Amino acid sequence: MFAQRPEIRPATVEVLVAGQPVRVPEGATAAAAVLLAGLPAIRDTPVTGSPRLPYCMMGICFDCLAEIDGVANRQSCTVAVHPGMRIEPQRGARLAFREENAAHGA
């Protein structure tokens, strides 16, 4: 869980994390909003269904995959927030990736 320091970085952008409004500073990413909202998990793993939260915050681990504004499989630590952004936990990441992989033969 993470806490804000509003006296240093005012929380000016309101987003919806799993339906709940959260205000975060401009320039924060969707993954930061998830951590500041105190969500217990942003995704479940496709293999064992174990909960995950962002691990690296720098686009490496993909443990921050989320559905953002209706688009699944977004790497939320690379997406900057905008007012009204909807961030939803993601389930079943593997299926989505399999389809994509099949689509371009990777």
Place this chain on the structure above:
Amino acid sequence: MAPDPGDLAIIGAGPAGMSAALEAAGLGLSVTVIDEQPAPGGQVFRAVEAAAADPALTGEYAKEGAALARRFRAMPGLDYRPSTTLWHTDLETGTLSLRGPDGGATLRAQRILLATGAQERPVPIPGWTLPGVMSAGAAQILLKQAGAVPKGRTVLAGQGPLLWLLAVQLFRAGAPPALLLETSARGALGGAMRAGGLWNGRAMLAKGGLMMLEARRAGMKVVRGTRGLRAEGDGALRGVSWEGGSTECATLLLHEGVIPSTHIARAMGLDHHWDAAQLCWRPALDEWGASSHDRVAVAGDGGGIGGWQAAAQTGALAALDTAHRLGRIGAAERDRRAAGHRHLLASALALRPFLDRLYAPAPDVLAPRDDTTVVCRCEEITAGQVRQAARLGATGPNQAKAYLRAGMGPCQGRMCGTTVAALIAETRGLSMEEAGALRPRAPYKPITVGELAEL
């Protein structure tokens, strides 16, 4: 199709990418800078324009980092594309496939400079996939990007200068970590001193010493020579244990140094070799950062870990060489302009052999001893499963894909590639070179069919 190719496309807007862009644009080259982040800075100077005034982030970040970003922003004629991901490159034609805020795009460039920086070395310990466990760098990014700090009792574990810097920054931000579980081997300091460079690197050394002092004064306890780290909990982190101790915590931040981010370089098929001192793959480069492909150069930590000061210099050197290759400056002028950069590069690297020795990760960071440790976070494959695959005949990480799905999840082996290779090397008695580097394929990042169709 993109129109006439530009002179130079730079991937990454950290210290190397920004310095290269400034040098190249200053010589009149047309330069495009592609960066995944919404603002310049890379990881080390992440969000520096927004956060330089944060009293927790003083020092190089607020001074040199902010100044570099300002110069970068002020440079006329730069085609800077933030929030943009490179997902494919056609090296034959120099065509880059991008995904930006407004959808897909392509771009052509005569020369491509990878300034993709470093990533933290994965620290596969039992329980490291639990919510509440993060990399130390992730916590630092949250501080820079959102001013955020961990809530509740925080424990740091691992080794390296970043952990001490983070401890000080969290303390200044009002959230001092309770404990540092340091994994450096006992006696590492003696060995490191013999690596030399202490005198030439004394300024950097002194800075490190002050940081340690401040963190200790702030009340952070330190356990030295920690072995057998485990994150404990069920569905969420409850605490951390090690050989001879355990403690509760809400957040566990892991760090065992940084390694070059070589995913794109490897997917491009550039030659790489195993760096036995830094225990990582690095691309084979000449003194200008030119790679084994004549269109591609690499600068900054992506070419070998040297820190941001070194990255700024290698970025400038790669830009000079690009200008030379494109016929804008002669060899003599290139060499003349390079002299100052080479001098600064040498002093930035002076302390490196000492740091590499002091903070060499223990063998079980590369190849976890405990067979139940998850090594591939995406597909949840354990060290034991990789060892089993190695015994059955997998001779390297690329073959391991056929036995397991390690490296086939969304991260495409960014996290597990080196661990899988190390486990196979250990099991089969091979060198890392023999086990080989994972060869990822494009797309470098998963894209949707819709994005493909947009092109």
